[in-house]
Amino acid sequence: MPATEGPSGPAQPAPAPPTGGAGSPPSSPRPFGAPGRPGPLSGHGAGSPDHVTPRSAAGAFRAVAGDGERAPGLVDVVRAVRGRLAALVPAGPLPAPAGAAGPGIALRSRVGADVRRTPRVRGGGARTPRTPRGDGPRGPRRLYEQARRAWDRPLTAYYLILGSSLLITVLGLVMVYSASMIQALEYSLPASYFFQKQFVAAVIGTVLLLVASRMPVKLHRALSYPLLVITVFLMVLVQVPGIGHAVNGNQNWIYLGGPFQLQPSEFGKLALILWGADLLARKQDRRLLTQWKHLLVPLVPVAFLLLGLIMLGGDMGTAIILTAILFGLLWLAGAPTRLFAGVLGIAGFVGLLLIRTNENRMSRLSCIGAIDLGPEGECWQAVHGIYALASGGWFGSGLGASVEKWGQLPEPHTDFIFAIAGEELGLAGTLSVLALFAALGYAGIRVAGRTEDPFVRYAAGGVTTWITAQAVVNIGAVLGLLPIAGVPLPLFSYGGSALLPTMFAVGLLIAFAREDPAAKAALAVRRPGVRWKTMRRRVKKRPSGER
Template sequence: MLERPLASYQLVLGTTGLLLGLGLIMVLSASSVLALRVYGNSFEIFLRQGIFAVVGLLAMVIAMRIPLERVRQLARPALVAVVMLIGLTFTPLGMEINGNRNWIPLFAGFNLQPSEFAKLAICLWIADLYTRRHRHLGTPRYVITPVVPIAGAVSALVVFQKDLGTAVIMFAIIAGLLWVAGLPLKPMLGFGAGLVVLLLFFVATAQHRVDRFMSFLNPMADPEKSGYQAIKAMMGFARGGFWGLGLGSSRQKWGALPEAHTDFILAVIGEELGLAGSLVVLALFGLLAYTGFRIAHRSRDRFARYLAAGITIWITTQAVINIGMVLGLLPVIGVPLPLISYGGSSMLATLAALGLLANCATTEPGASRALATSRRAKARTKRKAGR
């Protein structure tokens, strides 16, 4: 199966569809109690997520169809646009939610989170830059500059929004693409060490981050405040056992677990679908990561290689961080589980990115021709059916 020209393309679409479908089901289950209490309609949050999914799928289809050369032309304007939107969050137009000032209110209760799109913009910009500089990437200076100063500055803006979780993912994208571009081990280790020091500094300068870090080391030290979410998440997994309590049967979503339908939705999955359901989620993300790196390795297009690597690093890192913090293996830093957690900006950005990843898959050997043949065959079938 993996030898077929469209194997990677179909794997991207398949894993995306399964994760999205599971996410919608679990958002309905995890949010029903909160939605009934806040809106008087247990389906309200699910319906909003459904709207995000439909718009995101449209963005994904467009991203799959647009020529990659045109995507390259959008790289620099996209980065500029994202920086401008992030800047707006520091003006009176910005809005603070849960202590993070990284939102812009739109209409009908919908809000835009520019930092989610910054991850995609950074992937596009770095991929375009390295494609143009491919002859000089053997020199570390051309790999590091201006990627680290500019992309690092954008990430720092996100930190100033008090959104450390998104900034960590952006730093991971930068580090991953430096490695993909061939940065030697010594400067790579130096960059990594500097990044660790910088992150520790950001943690130390905010008391709520210090509290979260200390509760990660010992949640029982403050079980009613900073350690509360981690303890309730572990209780959910413990109740679920291997097969779970059954879909819709979570007790944690009845107000015991904050953010049950967003950052901690995996705990509800573990409680309702058990270890078996959690392992399915892990397997799907693992398959998506494998497929993304496979595309980056096999693609004949330089831009597609870097873009596929960046998107895969982003989604994989975000999934690992979310899963780690829900399991108590990492500090809680407010990162959603891609395609599964509730959130419009995250959904739109992720689906658009996966559309681009599928687009990159068509640059593998024989894939473009096989896709064109498949589309012509489907068109002929439709014409015959319409007669």
């Protein structure tokens, strides 16, 4: 204990301070926040002079108010503490503790004001300022601008082709299984017999799609002539007795052994497109398409050869689709209106003669828009197709719940599968199918219109014409707007011979969409090492434990 020296005499020990007992004078007030009083307000550690505890708060009140008879109330204590804080806390934000990663908690200079927490900045960068609400278009116009920007992206056609074709194929597999069960049981076959065959064809077709989408354009052009020669040879074999086989009165099939058979005319569509595109591209490079002779020869004679072989088998529907492909190629090549109208008139006249000379075709023509079965039931299929669509309502009767497939509607899983889809999925399902085909057609037209390669333009336009024309003919027949042509719905109806070349053609469209320079640049950026914009980018060789 420190010693004190009196006026006379040696130093004497200092008397102990009073303890504040009864009758003793009041003790001197302890300085607020004395050492040894831990408290969290200042942000310093234990023993800080700025620490505040309940006991020190009471001492502060006694120092301000004194020891009166009235017991201190809560309001008095708060006022005393606020007064001491006003004298101790410096103006401005308190310094952050050592090692703090963010700006921490800042107190205003005025004690008792609101405590505001500074938002934490993530990502190591400054927060991007938001655009004021008043700037830019709002409402429907803003949505339109966003949709237009998304529609104009370089990969729009690529994803439209890929997504729509795969969705149509998957939905087609489901509908084939639903529509073919009853017919398979009628033939004493397993209920999933037709579905299994279609599934195998879809798997093979997917492989063909991937191969075609990865092939360079030069290889596509190199395949055109061999494919045409092989197709013509197979179509000739169809007419040979003992090799060709007739189905529903049409001689256009070749048995491959077991349950498998092949329809070469379906591959003839693909062969005509590739060969015709290569032929027209070569002539365009030499600037020969301005002459009628080079525009028509040898494209039109070869197309008529294929049409003749098809008509020998009696397949009027495939001949119509092949004619549409020919017109599409001529239109893309810039055929004059007079020439185009002349070829169209000749083809229409020949087709009318073929219809007039066949009683079955005449009966199909008379069933357009029919509402009754006819005197001999010749409009049975057309009328029951309308019944199936009408009974579906808005959302259909449910998958597998079709009534018309129980022997009422012929060919429910091939030519009239769209009617079964309308009955089981309703108007919503049929409109979805139409929207998918519309998206596929638009994407094909977009690829053909944006490319600088003439072969890509003709091939993409030919494939788009093929798929859209066949879809229109099939759906139009089901709706009663066109005569029944006997063509399947692309990628949707049952039939491996129709599915395989169609999926290869879709692979061509995907390859052509990837060849666009802007699409190449966009695909190069989206490598496996980089995720989408809404996800974090992968950081290689990141230290362990680092976020």
